[in-house]
Amino acid sequence: MTTMTEARVTTQVYRAFIKATPQAIWDAITNPDWTAKYGYGGRGEFDLRPGGAYRAKAPDAMRAMGAPEVMVDGEIMEADPPRKLVQTWRPLWDPGLVAEGHKRLTWEITDAGEGVTALTVIHELEGAPKTAAMVAGTTDAAGGGGGWSWVLSDMKTLLETGKSMAA
Amino acid sequence: MTVWSHILAVVTDDDRVFKALADHTRRFLLDRLFARDGRTLTELESELEMTRFGVMKHLRVLEDAGLVVTRRSGREKLHFLNPVPIRLIHDRWIDKYTERRISALADLKTKLEKTA
Numbered sequence: 414m415t416t417m418t419e420a421r422v423t424t425q426v427y428r429a430f431i432k433a434t435p436q437a438i439w440d441a442i443t444n445p446d447w448t449a450k451y452g453y454g455g456r457g458e459f460d461l462r463p464g465g466a467y468r469a470k471a472p473d474a475m476r477a478m479g480a481p482e483v484m485v486d487g488e489i490m491e492a493d494p495p496r497k498l499v500q501t502w503r504p505l506w507d508p509g510l511v512a513e514g515h516k517r518l519t520w521e522i523t524d525a526g527e528g529v530t531a532l533t534v535i536h537e538l539e540g541a542p543k544t545a546a547m548v549a550g551t552t553d554a555a556g557g558g559g560g561w562s563w564v565l566s567d568m569k570t571l572l573e574t575g576k577s578m579a580a
Numbered sequence: 581m582t583v584w585s586h587i588l589a590v591v592t593d594d595d596r597v598f599k600a601l602a603d604h605t606r607r608f609l610l611d612r613l614f615a616r617d618g619r620t621l622t623e624l625e626s627e628l629e630m631t632r633f634g635v636m637k638h639l640r641v642l643e644d645a646g647l648v649v650t651r652r653s654g655r656e657k658l659h660f661l662n663p664v665p666i667r668l669i670h671d672r673w674i675d676k677y678t679e680r681r682i683s684a685l686a687d688l689k690t691k692l693e694k695t696a
Contacts, residue, residue, distance in 0.1 A: 424618055426649045426660035533649065550663075562667040569668070 423541070425549060427534040429565040433572040435522045435530050439495030441568050442520055445470075451577040452564035455484050459500075465489040467500050481505055487515055496522050502536070504544060513541035532568075534561055594672070597665045600645035605630070606638050610647060613661035620656050 431438060441447045445456035454472040459465065469485040476482070484506055491499040501515035519535040538545040550560030559566075571577035600606055605628065612627055613619060625635045639659060642648040649662045 424660070426617075426651060426662060427664050428646060428649050428662050429664045430646065535651070559667065562663040565664050566667045566671055570671075 423537065423539045423545060425536045425538060425545065425561065427536075427561045427565055429532050429569050430525055431530050431532055431569045431572050432528055433530055434528075435495040435524065437572055438522050438530055438532050438568075439498075441572060442498065443494075451567040451571040453484070459489060459492075459498075461489060461492040461494070461498075463490060463492070465492075467502070471506075487518070490517070504547065507543075509543050510547065513544050516541050516544060532565065534565065536561065594669060596645040597647065597669060600641050600647055603638070603641075606642055609635075609638060609642065610661055613648070613659060617660050618651075618653075618658040620658060624659065 433441075441451070443457065443459045443461065445458055448455065448457035448469070449472065453469075453475070455475070456470045456472075458468045458470070460467070465488070467485075467487040467489060468483050471480040471482060471484045475484070485502060485504050487501040487503055489498070489500050491497065498520040500518050500520075502518040503513075503515040504510040516539075517537040519533075519537075521531075521533040521535070523531045523533070525531045536545075536548055538548070548560045550562055567577050601610075608628070609624060612624060621632065621635060621639065624639070625632050628635055639648060643650060646665045647662055649660045650657050651660065652658075
């Protein structure tokens with residue numbers, strides 16, 4: 414029972430409705446040329462097969478501020494383009510975050526009709542309070558600490574208008 | 581009206597989000613989910629002086645507005661707070677006006693510094 418309650422507290426769910434095809438959203442998640450254009454603007458490299466590596470490189474501006482070359486690492490668990498991606502995810506720029514380890518992150522892409530696609534992000538964050546606070550966007554908002562809701566909102570803006578906050 | 585055209589209406593209309601937020605019970609429910617996410621209807625119901633049906637109706641409005649996302653976990657249906665629509669409203673409506681105020685202050689600062 415305690416474990417159940419624990420899991421409920423720690424999993425975070427985010428959903429954005431985007432006027433774009435599932436393939437366009439899949440590319441925005443997995444193609445480094447796209448990931449560089451929204452959110453934190455790092456190039457995300459995915460080896461899209463079970464056991465394949467995931468690495469998000471820091472953009473130059475962040476490198477200049479002392480960020481490590483690889484900001485986030487992880488492993489692909491399941492890749493079903495353009496519908497579902499399951500991976501692990503671990504931020505590397507802070508020892509406290511590194512210590513919390515790899516956490517499971519699921520991307521679900523579903524049709525919502527009439528050219529609209531729903532993107533749902535499920536981040537399982539059991540035993541990772543620092544990572545949870547960071548991705549929830551509860552840290553300094555002025556420093557771009559908007560977490561997943563900011564990233565998804567920016568991805569939506571990019572796919573729908575061609576512009577983003579990062580660009 | 582199909583389920584999907586219902587959802588499409590959410591996409592094209594911020595009204596649903598504003599309407600969903602314009603009710604203190606629904607804001608209370610969002611606050612409860614903010615404090616602890618992934619709750620069942622039974623858990624949420626226990627914190628309100630309201631019938632189960634009443635709570636269900638409010639959750640339905642929140643779900644239609646995209647503010648709550650439900651997921652199955654075994655036999656249970658869990659309710660999660662989805663902050664993305666609020667973020668979009670923030671970016672669309674709040675930033676726009678606060679930015680102007682900040683730039684007005686910046687202008688004032690420039691003027692005052694010039695006269696000094």
